[in-house]
Each structure stands twice: as C-alpha cells, then as structure tokens.
Amino acid sequence: MNLPELLLLVALTGGSAAAILGFARPGAARVRASFLVGALASAVAAGQAVLVLIGMALPTVALGLPGTISASPLLALGIQEDPLSAFFLLVVSVSGAAILLASVGYTERYVDGRRGLLAGGMSLFWVAMALVCVAGTVFLFLVAWEAMTLISYFLVVHDHESESSRRAGLLYLVMSHAATGAILVSFVLLATGTGSTSWTGIAAGAGGLSPGVRDAAFLAALVGFGTKAGMVPFHGWLPEAHPAAPTNVSALMSGVMIKLGLFGLLRVALDLLGGGPSWWAYLVLALGGVSALGGVLYAIAEHDLKRLLAYHSVENIGIILLGVGAAMLFQSLGDPVLAALALAAALLHTWNHALFKPLLFLGAGAAVGETGTRDMERMGGLIRRMPGVALGFFVGAMAISALPPFNGFVSEWLLFQSFFAGFTTGSVLAEISLSLLAGVLALTSGLAAYCFVKAFGITFLARPRSEAAARAGRPPASLTGGMGILAAFCLVLGVAPILALDLAARPLRELTGAAVGSGVSLGVLSALPNPSGGSLPLAPAIVAALLAGGLLVAWIVRRLRRAPAVDERPLWDCGLDAPTSRMEYTAAGYAQPVELLLRDVYRPTERAEEVPPVRPSWGGLARMQRYTVVITEPIRGWAYEGVASGTVALSRAISRFQSGRIHAYLGYIFVTLIGLLLLVRAVGGSGP
Amino acid sequence: MTPLPVQALDIAAAVVLVTAWVSLLHRRIEALVDTYAIQSAAVALTAGLVAYEYRAPDLYLLAGLTVAVNVVALPGLLRRVVRVLGVPRMVNMYASVRESALIGLALLLLSVWVVGPIAPFAEIPSAGLLPIAVAVVLIGFFLLVSRRKAVTQVVGLLVMNNGVFLAGIALTYGLGLLVELGLAANLLVLAIVARIFLQRMKESFDHVDADALRALEG
Numbered sequence: 001m002n003l004p005e006l007l008l009l010v011a012l013t014g015g016s017a018a019a020i021l022g023f024a025r026p027g028a029a030r031v032r033a034s035f036l037v038g039a040l041a042s043a044v045a046a047g048q049a050v051l052v053l054i055g056m057a058l059p060t061v062a063l064g065l066p067g068t069i070s071a072s073p074l075l076a077l078g079i080q081e082d083p084l085s086a087f088f089l090l091v092v093s094v095s096g097a098a099i100l101l102a103s104v105g106y107t108e109r110y111v112d113g114r115r116g117l118l119a120g121g122m123s124l125f126w127v128a129m130a131l132v133c134v135a136g137t138v139f140l141f142l143v144a145w146e147a148m149t150l151i152s153y154f155l156v157v158h159d160h161e162s163e164s165s166r167r168a169g170l171l172y173l174v175m176s177h178a179a180t181g182a183i184l185v186s187f188v189l190l191a192t193g194t195g196s197t198s199w200t201g202i203a204a205g206a207g208g209l210s211p212g213v214r215d216a217a218f219l220a221a222l223v224g225f226g227t228k229a230g231m232v233p234f235h236g237w238l239p240e241a242h243p244a245a246p247t248n249v250s251a252l253m254s255g256v257m258i259k260l261g262l263f264g265l266l267r268v269a270l271d272l273l274g275g276g277p278s279w280w281a282y283l284v285l286a287l288g289g290v291s292a293l294g295g296v297l298y299a300i301a302e303h304d305l306k307r308l309l310a311y312h313s314v315e316n317i318g319i320i321l322l323g324v325g326a327a328m329l330f331q332s333l334g335d336p337v338l339a340a341l342a343l344a345a346a347l348l349h350t351w352n353h354a355l356f357k358p359l360l361f362l363g364a365g366a367a368v369g370e371t372g373t374r375d376m377e378r379m380g381g382l383i384r385r386m387p388g389v390a391l392g393f394f395v396g397a398m399a400i401s402a403l404p405p406f407n408g409f410v411s412e413w414l415l416f417q418s419f420f421a422g423f424t425t426g427s428v429l430a431e432i433s434l435s436l437l438a439g440v441l442a443l444t445s446g447l448a449a450y451c452f453v454k455a456f457g458i459t460f461l462a463r464p465r466s467e468a469a470a471r472a473g474r475p476p477a478s479l480t481g482g483m484g485i486l487a488a489f490c491l492v493l494g495v496a497p498i499l500a501l502d503l504a505a506r507p508l509r510e511l512t513g514a515a516v517g518s519g520v521s522l523g524v525l526s527a528l529p530n531p532s533g534g535s536l537p538l539a540p541a542i543v544a545a546l547l548a549g550g551l552l553v554a555w556i557v558r559r560l561r562r563a564p565a566v567d568e569r570p571l572w573d574c575g576l577d578a579p580t581s582r583m584e585y586t587a588a589g590y591a592q593p594v595e596l597l598l599r600d601v602y603r604p605t606e607r608a609e610e611v612p613p614v615r616p617s618w619g620g621l622a623r624m625q626r627y628t629v630v631i632t633e634p635i636r637g638w639a640y641e642g643v644a645s646g647t648v649a650l651s652r653a654i655s656r657f658q659s660g661r662i663h664a665y666l667g668y669i670f671v672t673l674i675g676l677l678l679l680v681r682a683v684g685g686s687g688p
Numbered sequence: 689m690t691p692l693p694v695q696a697l698d699i700a701a702a703v704v705l706v707t708a709w710v711s712l713l714h715r716r717i718e719a720l721v722d723t724y725a726i727q728s729a730a731v732a733l734t735a736g737l738v739a740y741e742y743r744a745p746d747l748y749l750l751a752g753l754t755v756a757v758n759v760v761a762l763p764g765l766l767r768r769v770v771r772v773l774g775v776p777r778m779v780n781m782y783a784s785v786r787e788s789a790l791i792g793l794a795l796l797l798l799s800v801w802v803v804g805p806i807a808p809f810a811e812i813p814s815a816g817l818l819p820i821a822v823a824v825v826l827i828g829f830f831l832l833v834s835r836r837k838a839v840t841q842v843v844g845l846l847v848m849n850n851g852v853f854l855a856g857i858a859l860t861y862g863l864g865l866l867v868e869l870g871l872a873a874n875l876l877v878l879a880i881v882a883r884i885f886l887q888r889m890k891e892s893f894d895h896v897d898a899d900a901l902r903a904l905e906g
Contacts, residue, residue: 681805
C-alpha cells in the first residue's frame with residue numbers, strides 16, 4: 001500500500017465517518033464535528049489528487065486492505081485513479097473542503113436534527129462525488145453516480161415544508177433519472193461492444209466499435225452528462241433546484257457536482273472513445289455557445305440572487321463546453337497540440353468555476369440568510385453589515401466576469417487563444433465557426449461582467465432596500481473563513497496559473513496525446529502549444545503587475561496633489577426629502593436596457609399600472625406607477641413541465657399495481673411464470 | 689408390458705394430480721386439508737415405488753418422512769389452527785369454483801404443452817411424471833393466488849411443494865437424501881412459522897384475512 005492509496009482510503013473513510021457522525025444523533029457539537037471531519041477528509045483527498053497529478057500513482061491493484069489475503073477485494077470494487085480522475089478529484093475536494101468548512105456556521109439557523117441530516121448528507125454527497133471520480137468500472141461509476149444524484153435530491157428537498165422545494169426536487173429527480181438512463185444506454189453500448197466494463201478495457205476496445213455504435217454512445221453520453229452539467233437545453237432543473245436547496249448545498253451542487261457531468265463527457269468522448277468525427281465537436285460547440293449566451297442572458301433578467309447564480313452556472317458550463325468542443329474539433333482535424341490548448345482552457349475553467357461559484361453562492365447564502373429574502377431588490381447596503389462576505393463576493397464576481405488578476409480571466413483568455421489559434425487549421429468551416437464562437441464568448445464575458453455589476457451593486461452597495469436588509473446580522477466566522485479559502489485560490493490561480501496548468505498537464509497529455517509540459521519544473525505556459533511560433537505571453541501575471549503599477553501611480557499622484565479642502569454640504573435630495581432607498585437604482589431598472597435591446601430573445605411580459613396614490617411624508621400628492629416585467633424561458637413551459645407531469649402520471653399508473661394485496665403480488669408472479677412458460681414453449685420448444 | 693411398479697407409479701402420480709385439481713373445488717377448509725393429506729400420501733407412495741423399482745433405499749426413508757410430516761403432522765397442525773383460531777370454515781376465494789376448475793384444467797394443458805416436449809429427452813421411464821409435477825406446482829400456485837384466507841394459502845404452498853417433490857422424483861429418483869431432508873425440515877419450519885404468523889395476525893387484527901393488508905395501499 002503506497003501513500004496515495006493510503007490517503008485515498010483515509011479520505012473516503014473519513015468522509016463516510018463524517019456522514020455517520022452527522023446522521024447519528026443530533027447535537028450541535030456533533031454536527032460541527034461532522035462538518036469538520038468531512039472538510040478534513042476532503043482536504044486529504046485534495047492532497048492525494050495533487051500527489052497523483054505530479055506523478056505518483058495508485059498501484060494497479062487498487063486499494064488493498066492491509067491484512068487481507070490478496071489485495072483484490074477493493075480492486076473488485078473497481079477503484080482506479082488515472083490523471084483525469086485525479087484532476088476532477090482535486091476540483092471536487094478543494095471546493096468540497098471549503099464548503100464543508102463554511103457550512104459549520106452557515107447551518108446554525110437550522111434546528112439540530114435537521115442540521116445533522118444536512119451535515120451527514122453533505123459529507124456523504126462529497127464521498128459519492130469522489131467515488132464518481134475514482135471509479136474505474138462502469139458498475140462502480142453508475143452506483144456512485146446514482147448515489148450522488150439521490151443524496152443531492154434529498155439535500156435539495158431539505159426544506160421539504162415548502163411546496164416549491166418539493167416541486168424543484170421532483171423536477172431535478174426526474175431529469176436526473178432520465179439522464180442516468182441515457183448514461184446507462186451509453187455504457188451498455190460501450191460495454192457490450194468492447195466486452196469489458198472497465199475504463200481501460202473499453203478504451204482499448206473502443207477502436208473496434210462500428211461508427212454507428214460510437215455515435216450512439218457519444219450522443220447518449222452527451223444527453224446524460226449534459227443534463228447533469230446543466231447544458232442547454234437540458235438545464236431546466238438547474239435554476240429550480242439551486243434556489244430551492246440550502247445555499248451551501250447549492251454551492252456544492254453548482255460548484256462541484258455539475259462538473260462531474262463534464263467529467264463524464266470527457267471520459268466517454270475523449271478518453272474511452274478517443275475523440276470522434278468533427279460533427280461531434282461542432283455539436284458540442286453549438287450547445288456550448290447556446291448555453292453560454294443563454295445562461296448569461298437569463299441571468300441578467302433574473303433578480304432572485306440564487307437563480308441568477310444558477311443561470312451563471314449554465315453560462316460557465318457553456319464556456320467549458322466551448323473549450324471541450326474546440327479540443328474535439330482540433331483533435332478531429334489532427335492537431336493534438338491545439339487540442340491540448342483548448343482542453344487546458346476547459347479544464348482550468350472547470351476548476352476555476354468550481355472555486356468562484358461556491359464563493360458566490362456562499363456569499364449569496366449569507367445575504368439571503370441574514371435578510372430572509374432571495375429578492376435582490378430587497379437587499380442593499382449589506383457591505384456595511386458583512387464586509388468580509390462582501391469582499392469575498394466581490395472577488396467571486398471579478399473572477400466570474402473574467403477580470404484579472406483572478407482565475408476566471410486566465411481560463412477564458414486561454415480559450416480565446418485557442419479559438420484564434422484555430423485559424424491555422426486550414427479548415428474553412430472550423431475557422432468560420434471558431435471566429436463566430438469567439439464573438440459569442442466575448443459577448444458572454446461582457447454580459448457576465450454587466451450582470452455582476454448588478455448582482456454586487458444592488459445586493460451589497462447603497463442603502464438597505466428593506467427593513468430586513470437594514471437589520472441583517474453578521475454571518476458566522478466559519479462562513480467567511482470558507483469564503484476566504486476559495487477567494488485565496490481564485491487569486492493565486494489568477495496570478496500564478498502555472499500551478500493549475502502543471503496539475504492539468506498529465507490529464508491533458510493523456511487525453512490529447514500532445515506533449516504538454518512534463519512536470520512541475522517546466523513553466524507550462526511556455527510548454528503549451530504555440531501555434532504562431534512566438535511565445536504566448538504569461539499575461540495574467542503581467543496584467544496583475546500592470547494593475548498594481550497603475551494603482552501605485554494613482555496613489556502617488558494623489559499623494560503629490562494636495563487634497564482639496566473638503567467642503568461638506570447636505571446631499572442634494574431632488575428637492576424632496578432625505579434620500580431613501582426608493583431613489584436607488586433598481587435591479588430591474590439596471591437590466592432594462594438589455595432587456596429592451598433583446599426583446600425578441602426575451603419576449604417579456606411587461607405591465608405598467610397605476611397604483612393608488614399615497615401621501616408621501618412631505619405632504620404632496622404623488623402619482624405612482626408600478627412596472628413589472630416577467631421573463632420566462634420559452635423551453636421550460638412545455639418541455640420540462642411535460643416531462644415532469646408525464647412521469648407523475650406514469651408513476652400513478654404504476655402505483656396502482658402496488659395494491660398492498662398479497663394476492664395481487666402473488667398473482668403478478670403467477671402471471672409472469674405462466675407468461676414465461678408460454679414464451680419458452682413458443683420460442684424454444686422444438687416439439688415432440 | 690411395463691413392469692407393475694411403473695404402472696403403479698403412473699397411478700400414484702395421477703392421484704397426486706387429481707387431488708391437486710380437486711383441491712380447487714373445495715369450499716370447506718377441512719375438506720381441503722384432507723385432500724392435501726391424501727395427495728401427500730400419494731406422493732409418499734410414489735417415492736416408495738421409485739425406491740422399490742430402482743433399489744434406492746434412502747428413498748424409503750424419504751417416503752416415511754413424507755408420511756410423517758406431510759400426511760400426519762402438517763394436516764393435523766392445520767386442523768388445529770382452524771379449530772383453535774376459529775377461522776371461518778368456508779374457503780373464501782376470488783375465483784368461483786367453476787372458474788377455478790376450468791383454470792386448473794387449463795394449467796394442466798399448459799404444462800403438458802410446455803413440458804411434454806422436454807420429457808422424452810430425460811431417458812427414464814418415470815420422466816412422464818414431469819408434466820404432472822409441473823401442473824401440480826402451477827395448480828398449487830393458483831390456489832395460493834386465488835384464495836383469500838391465510839390458511840388456504842398455506843395449503844396452496846404445500847401443494848406446490850408436493851409438486852416440486854414429485855418433479856424431483858421424476859427426474860432424479862430423489863433429489864438426494866440430504867436435499868430432501870433439508871426440504872422436509874424447511875417445510876416443517878415453514879408450517880411452524882405460518883402457525884405463529886397466523887397466531888400473531890389473530891391477536892393483532894382479530895382475524896386472519898390477508899385481504900386486510902390492503903390498508904397498505906398508497
């Protein structure tokens with residue numbers, strides 16, 4: 001048993017122990033211990049993943065328990081950790097540790113028994129996700145995948161008293177199961193075609209599959225994993241489930257779980273099938289582009305803070321898919337080096353999003369928790385009530401808007417690089433589509449920044465917009481601590497992306513076959529593919545330096561110029577009264593220009609109505625109008641509701657079989673037996 | 689001219705089959721139990737005949753065991769259950785007697801149709817018992833499914849067991865003593881468990897109507 005093996009065992013056992021601790025018996029101390037043990041196990045797993053990524057490996061005979069006769073029992077379980085697994089284990093575990101840590105304080109609002117369920121459930125959720133990463137066989141993967149889905153379902157309906165939570169949970173459960181069905185189809189095709197159920201076996205035999213089987217397996221995997229990832233048009237559960245779940249659960253789901261959908265897609269498309277024809281790539285690119293743009297557009301129109309973040313998850317999944325699609329495209333065009341570049345962008349963005357999205361969700365959780373509303377229009381001024389949280393949210397907002405010196409910038413910048421480098425491929429179709437998509441990506445980034453000006457400004461700045469916001473309490477220290485860890489990662493990976501690229505080097509090599517930087521010692525950016533012959537400048541550090549320099553200059557100039565004499569006067573109040581929150585810019589008002597510009601996309605339902613005049617405090621008469629705008633996704637109305645209600649109807653029909661009558665159950669067996677006998681005779685009997 | 693024991697075997701098997709079918713016709717529980725006892729006796733006779741014909745002394749033991757358990761002990765137990773627990777004497781059924789009889793015949797036809805073609809491959813004289821055995825199993829199953837009362841369901845299970853036993857003899861001249869002993873012991877345990885179960889049902893619900901489980905309906 002070597003070190004990585006031991007650490008993995010310790011981490012998985014620790015996570016399970018945390019879960020048991022949480023479930024066992026309520027009690028504040030126990031719940032806290034459960035979260036802390038879970039966070040610790042998660043951190044151990046992160047360390048283990050780093051070890052694997054810098055070159056250590058599990059023994060090929062996977063986990064062996066000491067003292068057993070052979071090391072096989074857990075090998076039979078099918079644990080296997082290749083670089084791709086390790087990278088996603090790292091993604092899952094770093095954020096997992098931070099979120100579990102932050103949850104210690106965040107969950108204090110829940111009564112003890114419910115907290116215990118939440119604590120145990122979240123640790124178990126993490127264990128399931130870690131298992132999804134390190135599963136080396138179809139069976140273990142599917143079991144872990146289903147466990148992950150079911151646990152997250154129960155976490156989503158944690159507030160099961162609320163009707164909307166239950167509805168969101170149902171939608172999530174139905175879509176997840178449909179997705180698992182598609183995944184199952186994909187794996188069954190692969191396993192029967194290659195005669196193996198382990199990744200290595202399938203990967204070895206996949207070359208011999210017929211094109212039709214390969215296409216079907218890929219499409220099924222794209223639908224199944226795309227649903228989990230929140231890819232348009234299979235994203236419907238996401239803006240429903242994330243707001244319904246407790247916010248730390250949303251952080252874990254949105255930041256971490258949906259990445260495993262990408263993991264599955266990479267596993268099937270690039271690892272097992274080893275890439276495919278270029279139309280696969282164009283399909284992924286198209287879906288990625290639609291997801292990115294659609295996600296951000298609906299985020300802008302959304303004033304529910306958690307739904308807004310959920311739509312941004314769709315957007316970021318779209319961005320990652322653009323990277324994946326570009327990598328597949330370059331590979332199908334026979335350019336592994338460019339493929340590695342695009343895939344590096346995708347992997348990095350995956351990790352980055354797993355860092356800044358939980359950061360944002362935790363910040364939103366603090367705001368929502370302390371004000372008791374998810375409506376941004378009723379927040380405001382929170383920066384004075386919770387400066388630490390506001391700072392963390394700000395970092396997250398900068399990162400997700402792809403602004404330096406934070407990590408989001410690095411990955412999107414790499415992605416642009418790969419798109420522009422695509423002009424050297426010589427395929428006209430690829431060049432046209434990549435340049436179009438570069439435009440889409442640019443628009444998406446810009447709109448994301450636009451949206452987060454709103455999200456941060458309306459929520460945290462200016463005056464409180466409601467009583468609740470004015471009286472908001474200070475969130476617990478552990479929450480700020482967890483956010484601090486994530487923010488620190490955002491900053492470090494933004495300034496020194498080499499660290500992340502080094503860790504991604506092995507999976508990149510393995511998936512694309514390109515000779516990407518071979519170890520920690522190499523500056524990976526310079527080792528990265530380099531289409532134009534020159535060297536790709538290590539921009540983030542440079543930009544950071546420029547920014548710092550700019551700030552320094554500004555500071556010096558300010559010091560040198562004598563500050564003008566300060567002349568304090570009352571604020572101009574429009575001739576009315578002391579400024580109130582009603583004079584503030586609203587989220588709806590902020591978003592309105594874009595909504596107006598893109599009327600044809602949004603198709604909003606607008607209503608302006610006269611509300612009865614009230615007598616304001618200054619005594620005059622005011623005419624007031626209320627303007628409401630409702631924007632719903634066109635696809636949601638029919639598709640998801642249809643699927644959900646159809647499933648419910650089907651379940652009702654099936655539940656009629658569950659009569660609770662012993663005779664009925666026996667009767668089913670009897671009828672089945674008779675049917676089978678008839679079948680045997682009709683098919684197999686050759687007659688006397 | 690087939691040897692006498694083989695003809696006797698056929699007759700004994702016929703008795704097993706006919707009693708199985710007749711058990712579908714009874715309205716009174718005691719009559720049902722009596723029929724089961726007769727059927728078990730016929731099964732024991734079959735075992736004895738096979739033991740004699742094929743010089744398999746362990747089958748004698750089996751035959752004796754069958755007499756002891758299936759002819760004497762179990763029917764006695766069932767009668768006691770009926771008497772002690774005050775189970776209504778009438779068999780309460782989902783299918784009418786006429787329908788049951790017709791279905792029983794249909795099951796017989798089915799098993800002959802399905803299993804008949806297979807039988808000749810087992811090159812043993814008594815392989816002809818197989819369709820009968822399967823028919824008995826199916827009829828027992830139907831009894832299990834179509835009768836309301838727990839006691840009658842137990843009888844259905846026992847009839848099925850007789851059918852399995854017969855099939856075992858038909859194909860292998862005894863499933864092997866150990867297996868058979870295990871089976872018999874199993875049966876006894878089953879009967880005892882059923883007995884306790886009925887007792888509990890009686891105590892808890894004041895009746896032994898399996899229909900009451902419908903309360904589970906969601």
